[in-house]
Amino acid sequence: MATFESTVKTITSNEEQVYGTLSDLRNLEQSKHMVPGNTIQDIEFYEDKCHFTVNPIGKIDLSIIDKQPYKLIKLGADNAPIDFHVNIHLNKADDNQTNLHVNAHADIPPMVKMMFGGRMQQFVDQFAEALAGINYK
Template identity: 30%
Template sequence: MGVNKYVSDVKTIGHNQQVVFNYLSNFENLAGYMNSGLIERITEKVPQIKITEFQSDRDSCKFNITGLGVAEIKIIDREPFKSIKIESSGGLPLSFTFWIQLLPVDEYNTKMRLTLHAEMSMMIKMMVGNKLEEGLNNLADTLTKLPYQ
């Protein structure tokens, strides 16, 4: 298994850096968004992936991906207002570490970049490797549209 690095484009979020950090560093905020129709939209776009049994608390979330198993991700480090480090666990055939990096532009705008280090077998890489960068950029776009408060 090899480690592969994927980096999103830099995106701008129209909110204060502290507000963005506080929202993204609490997975309970993600639960409301996931359960408000995001899971269904993911399934519509990628019918091979069906997410069920989504649950979360402040530091982790767990869900089942039909055909792959239970996935769990945990926030393992928070550097206030600058970065959030997330790690996978569970029964998936790949493991990853994921960073959300935040940088203030001004009082009302924040730049964000996502970095993913994924450890996967050659077979998994051949199946999904070229889609991971596109998926990372789609995730970055989605994060710019969250209802930050």
């Protein structure tokens, strides 16, 4: 299993606000403009899942499969050509700041990682950046 890690993003909101916002995927709609349209298209958000198309992979559905209040939101791929999941980790930095980082775990062979690993890393980095850009107030 290959792992891809984002850098840590600091959000100026407490972990309760951040977790509460991210627990409803419809709140990600406000970060939609940060997604590059040439790689990810047709994004739709629902309370506990989202759908999008990744060129050249195809349509992917992500659903919330696990939550640990104020610490973790785990998204699993329902119909992707590879088995993968994405973790959103939250850690309290201080009373009004939360550190966020994203990692993705993909069950891909080493040869495929060489071909698509850069795109997976780019996805993780852009996803973390988009999450950091949400208004959590």
